Amino acid sequence: MPEHPELVLVTDLDGTLLGGGSEERRGFYRWLAEQRERVLHVFCTGRDLGAIAQVLGDDEPLGLAAPHLVIGDVGCTVACGSSLLPIPLAVNPIEQRWQALEPRLRTLLEGRPGLELQPMSSNRRLAFYVDLDQFDLGLIPVLEAEGATVVMSDNRYFDVLPGGVNKGSTLLSLLEWLEADHATVVTAGDTLNDLAMFETGLKGVMVGNAEPALVEQLPRLSGVYHAQGHGCQGIAEGLRHFGFGHLMD
Template identity: 75%
Template sequence: MPALSRQLLQSQLSAPLPEAPELVLVTDLDGTLLGGATAERRSFYRWLAEQRKRVLHVFCTGRDLASIARVLEEDEPIGLAAPHLVIGDVGCTVACGQSLLPVPLAVEPIDARWQGMEQRLLPMLEGQPGLAAQPLHSERRLAYYVDPEQFDHSLIPQLEAHGVDCLLSDNRYLDLLPAGVNKGSTLLALLAWLEVDPQLVVTAGDTLNDLAMFETGLNGVVVANAEAALLEQLPRLSSVYLASAEGCAGIAEGLRHFGFDHLWD
């Protein structure tokens, strides 16, 4: 059955995946893959492009697909190429990295969990102080900018009682996700379909919406510019490395820490 799932997954993509990747690199975008000095980013993007047949690259981000498309267009001049796969909407969307078309195998179960949620949740959120809707194009989550000083935090358990998880990150974002769906859960499902050896996987991030990735037990890199609330979680995350460098340089530092130096040869 796993082989069938991998074959089905590949059939729903517009571009092939590496046959036998030596590394599966799973990167958040803002503050992580898009973080650091321009020269460091340019160098890391060049390395990613050169290793495309050896490194299976996955974006794992809170951005929606339209926003990811803008990032790829804006950063193309410094060498950022499309990944092989995308996990977007904080885990609620999986898409082909080349076409940015959703992958039905991965998305349909999440759709089923989200059915009817907006009708239940929107009346509770309307007019709440400290909340402003983010301009997203997503069918499987609700996302808001939040002012933590004005927001009534007692609303969170009321919302979660309706079958969602509420995720506050970077002290300014609130995401409402189908219960049990996050970057980590979607990543693990994707890796199972791909039949990937977990030892070949490295995740990288910088905010609390990346915490679920780090809680999977997979090797992870927290870049130096991470938010304080994520850094507080590090003592219990034994498989996660805290880089001394920011953004792309921090990712590269973490990869060397986990023994992937040979990919720079």
């Protein structure tokens, strides 16, 4: 891991780092590999560690390498990029919050119409598919009153997290631990579960294929650039916009 990175690049996966055409992705992944001592790369995703491992295996032929660090489970997990082993210093405080909360939340959510538990080994959160035609949105303030954070994205994902935990809060804690200069940090995402990253005040790239509900938030997000390019192409466009083009030339 670079001691003094010139850029800390924090990327969502699906639709962002994994978005765009094969050639664009191959070129961007090659650039990341070449700049590994100058660019500290962090995955920041809703996927759990098992699903992240699968992505790294599936996209290895395109040149995708493990990042330096991983934020997974929509902010509920922090892990080493190469081993995908959780980092206790970062994870334990989230785990402590979750243990007290989980039984009450499961009781409230059990058997609710419009929710289907996702088949993943998620930790420190409950992850569902949601059918908005059947789900009662009035349940959300009830969950929040119990101390949970609710994140919906792409009109089909419904995540229930410990209160105050999301991609943005966990990223800020990680940057503090790394003693990273915020001026060197750029985030990138495409769905509503990336909104918390964009609300941190850090530089952000909303890729061109972002979901409409996220794009609607753009006017209030200072420091977020809406790229024209999709996926990796949009990330590269955003990096040039923010003055990191010298790393790409």
